[in-house]
Amino acid sequence: MDQLWPCHRGCDPPMEHDRNALIPALSALADSGRLRMLRLLERAELSVGEIASALQLPQSTASRHLKTLMDSGWLSRRSVGTAHLHRLADDPLPEPLRGLWQSARAGLGHSTQLEDDDRRLSSVLAERARNAEAFFGRVGGEWDQIRTQLFGRAFTAEALAALADPSWTVADLGCGTGDAASLLAASVKKVIAVDREPAMLRAAQKRLEDTGNVDFHAADLESLPLETASVDVAFILLVLHHLEDPQKAVNEAARILKPEGTLVVVDMTPHERKEYREIMAHRHLGFSADQLKDWTKHCPLDLAHSRPLRPDPNAAGPGLFVARFSRRENA
Structure with a gap:
C-alpha cells in the first residue's frame, strides 16, 4: 500500500485532495447571485461598489458574495489605492474550475435579468472611463466606507x-x-x-x-x-x-x-x-x-x-x- 501514492505516509491521495478542493467551489455556484457576479467578472475587473451597482445589490450583500467566491478559488483581487478590484481567477480558469464554470454559465441561459445586468455593467464601465471623476466611478459604492475610515460617521x-x-x-x-x-x-x-x-x-x-x-x-x-x-x-x-x-x-x-x-x-x-x-x-x-x-x-x-x-x-x-x-x- 505504501507504493500506491508517491508521497510520504499519511498524505491524501491526489483524487481525494482534488475532491476536497472542489466542494467549496461547487457550493459557491449554488447561489444565482454569485453566478450573475461571476458572469460580469469574467468580462471586467470591478470594485465591490461597481458590482453592487451593476447587480443592484446592497454593498454588504455584494461583499459577502465576493468573500465566498474568493475563499472558494473563483476570484483574484488586486488593490488600486484604497479600492480592491476583483476578476475571474487566472484567465483562463484552471481545470477543473474551467469546466464547472462553462457548465454553470451555459445553464444560466438568457433572461431579462441578465440583459439588465449587462446594460448596468456597460453604464458602470462608461462612467469609469469618462474623465477625472473616474476615481469616484470606480470606488463610488465604497466611498462611504472610505470616508468613514478617514473621518468617522458623526x-x-x-x-x-x-x-x-x-x-x-x-x-x-x-x-x-x-x-x-x-x-x-x-x-x-x-x-x-x-x-x-x-x-x-x-x-x-x-x-x-x-x-x-x-x-x-x-x-x-x-x-x-x-x-x-x-x-x-x-x-x-x-x-x-x-x-x-x-x-x-x-x-x-x-x-x-x-x-x-x-x-x-x-x-x-x-x-x-x-x-x-x-x-x-x-x-x-x-x-x-x-x-x-x-x-x-x-x-x-x-x-x-x-x-x-x-x-x-x-x-x-x-x-x-x-x-x-x-x-x-x-x-
Missing part, C-alpha cells in the same frame, strides 16, 4: 445641524439617551430634553453633562411642563408608537410651539409585526399618511410634508417616515 449629522437657527429653542420630546439633543446642542440657543423614563433621562444627562444649554425634564409627553408658545422646533423621534393616545402628545407639542413653529415626527410606517406589542411595548403598528393628516384636525398644526425614509439595507425593523408640521400663525 460629522455629516453634526454639520447638517448647523442649518438650525442659533437663536432657536428646540424641544426633544422623548429624548431617550440624548442622541438628537447631543447633535443639536452645539447649533442652537437651548435644547429642552423630555422623557418619562428616569433611566433614559439619566443616560442623557450623563451623555450631555459637559453641555451647558440643555435642560432636562422627567415628564409624560401628554402633559409637558413647558410654557405655551415657548419653543421654535420640537422633535418626536420614534416615540409616538409607544403612546396609547398619540394625538394628546401631538396636541401638547402644538401648544408649546411658537406661531409658525415646526414639529418634526419620525416613526414607523404601517407594518404587521404584532410581536412588537409584547416584546417592545408598542401600542401602534406604525402610522399611515391619513393618520398624520387626521392629527391636524384636532390641533393647530398643518402637515407641511411627509415621506418615507430610504431603508437601510442593514436595518431589521419596519420602514420609517419623516413628517414636518407647521403651527398655524393665528391659531
Whole structure:
C-alpha cells in the first residue's frame, strides 16, 4: 500500500485532495447571485461598489458574495489605492474550475435579468472611463466606507445641524439617551430634553453633562411642563408608537410651539409585526399618511410634508417616515 501514492505516509491521495478542493467551489455556484457576479467578472475587473451597482445589490450583500467566491478559488483581487478590484481567477480558469464554470454559465441561459445586468455593467464601465471623476466611478459604492475610515460617521449629522437657527429653542420630546439633543446642542440657543423614563433621562444627562444649554425634564409627553408658545422646533423621534393616545402628545407639542413653529415626527410606517406589542411595548403598528393628516384636525398644526425614509439595507425593523408640521400663525 505504501507504493500506491508517491508521497510520504499519511498524505491524501491526489483524487481525494482534488475532491476536497472542489466542494467549496461547487457550493459557491449554488447561489444565482454569485453566478450573475461571476458572469460580469469574467468580462471586467470591478470594485465591490461597481458590482453592487451593476447587480443592484446592497454593498454588504455584494461583499459577502465576493468573500465566498474568493475563499472558494473563483476570484483574484488586486488593490488600486484604497479600492480592491476583483476578476475571474487566472484567465483562463484552471481545470477543473474551467469546466464547472462553462457548465454553470451555459445553464444560466438568457433572461431579462441578465440583459439588465449587462446594460448596468456597460453604464458602470462608461462612467469609469469618462474623465477625472473616474476615481469616484470606480470606488463610488465604497466611498462611504472610505470616508468613514478617514473621518468617522458623526460629522455629516453634526454639520447638517448647523442649518438650525442659533437663536432657536428646540424641544426633544422623548429624548431617550440624548442622541438628537447631543447633535443639536452645539447649533442652537437651548435644547429642552423630555422623557418619562428616569433611566433614559439619566443616560442623557450623563451623555450631555459637559453641555451647558440643555435642560432636562422627567415628564409624560401628554402633559409637558413647558410654557405655551415657548419653543421654535420640537422633535418626536420614534416615540409616538409607544403612546396609547398619540394625538394628546401631538396636541401638547402644538401648544408649546411658537406661531409658525415646526414639529418634526419620525416613526414607523404601517407594518404587521404584532410581536412588537409584547416584546417592545408598542401600542401602534406604525402610522399611515391619513393618520398624520387626521392629527391636524384636532390641533393647530398643518402637515407641511411627509415621506418615507430610504431603508437601510442593514436595518431589521419596519420602514420609517419623516413628517414636518407647521403651527398655524393665528391659531
